[in-house]
Amino acid sequence: MFFTILFKLFSTEVYYKGIENTFSLYDAFLSTGAKFVNSETYIWSYIDAQKHSSENILDFAQQLAIDLEITKSADFSNKTVSNSFTDKTDIIGTCAGDTSVCVSIQLNKDKLQKSNISINVINKAEYQDINDSAILLEEKFRKIGLNPKVNTCIIGCFDGKLDYEEMNRISKTILKDTKAKDIKSIYDNNLISISAYSPYIDNTIELEGTRLNMNIALRYNAYENKTYIWLATPVITIEY
Numbered sequence: 001m002f003f004t005i006l007f008k009l010f011s012t013e014v015y016y017k018g019i020e021n022t023f024s025l026y027d028a029f030l031s032t033g034a035k036f037v038n039s040e041t042y043i044w045s046y047i048d049a050q051k052h053s054s055e056n057i058l059d060f061a062q063q064l065a066i067d068l069e070i071t072k073s074a075d076f077s078n079k080t081v082s083n084s085f086t087d088k089t090d091i092i093g094t095c096a097g098d099t100s101v102c103v104s105i106q107l108n109k110d111k112l113q114k115s116n117i118s119i120n121v122i123n124k125a126e127y128q129d130i131n132d133s134a135i136l137l138e139e140k141f142r143k144i145g146l147n148p149k150v151n152t153c154i155i156g157c158f159d160g161k162l163d164y165e166e167m168n169r170i171s172k173t174i175l176k177d178t179k180a181k182d183i184k185s186i187y188d189n190n191l192i193s194i195s196a197y198s199p200y201i202d203n204t205i206e207l208e209g210t211r212l213n214m215n216i217a218l219r220y221n222a223y224e225n226k227t228y229i230w231l232a233t234p235v236i237t238i239e240y
Contacts, residue, residue: 025201025214025233026154028174034156034229037124042153042237043137044118045146047107052145054087054107057117060144061091061103064119067140069095085109098125117146150203153232162227167192167218174216174231183212190220195235205234 029036047057070076070093080089091103102120119137134150141148162170164187171192175182180198194216197204204213217230230236 025152025178025231028177029154029156029229029231031173031177032156032170032229034158037155037157037228039123039155040151040153040238041121041134041137042118042151043134043141043148044116045141045148047105047115047117047146049111049115056144057105057107057115058089061089061105061117064103064137064140065091065093065101068101068121070101071095075100086113099123151232151234151237152203153230153236153238156229156231158227158229160225160227161220161222162218164189164192167227170229171216171218178214180214183210191218193217201233203233 065078070091073094076093078089078091080087082088086109087105087107089105092101094100100122103117104119105115105117107115121133121137134152138148138150168187171194174180175194175196178196178198178200180196180200182194182196184195186193195212196214196216197211198214201213204211206212213234215230215232215234215236217236218227220227230238
């Protein structure tokens with residue numbers, strides 16, 4: 001059974017301050033002693049059809065793929081699916097090291113539905129500075145007049161099952177190290193999920209009048225006999 005934080009990122013108006021510092025996020029991850037599994041940088045933006053033509057957005061996506069040096073290996077694909085409602089293009093491949101990239105564009109033909117572009121970068125080899133990667137990609141979006149939203153996440157694991165007390169200790173240590181305030185929590189025998197606000201992290205959203213910029217989750221996976229940890233800013237956007 002999977003759990004996800006149900007923040008309405010795409011349908012709720014939220015306020016982003018922009019990425020300036022995720023260094024403490026990785027410091028907090030190191031303090032847990034977890035093994036690194038992968039890191040993820042996800043950036044997306046709505047597209048204003050009055051400012052950006054379909055051709056310009058497609059050209060921008062192609063240039064992103066070139067800038068990221070996506071290689072045309074066996075797993076490379078560049079596909080467009082069109083119907084009466086939308087044109088959707090996905091460019092999928094790998095770049096340096098064990099890094100997978102997906103550039104996705106959805107151009108909706110219904111003017112009431114917003115179009116969007118996103119890029120997802122997942123690094124599985126070793127930790128790299130996701131803050132630098134996020135800033136570079138964010139700048140590329142802004143250069144063509146887009147207003148990107150940025151999300152970063154570090155995933156790690158522990159061998160075996162951590163008991164509730166140990167998971168709770170780890171989560172509390174992260175909150176202490178980042179001087180974060182616990183805003184909303186879910187506690188279960190095999191799951192801990194905490195949404196928090198840290199003054200050390202500038203990638204902040206405001207949801208229903210509350211500022212959030214960090215999401216912590218720990219869950220035991222019985223199939224793999226591992227306890228996974230997710231540490232994200234501002235929120236975890238993947239199933240866990």
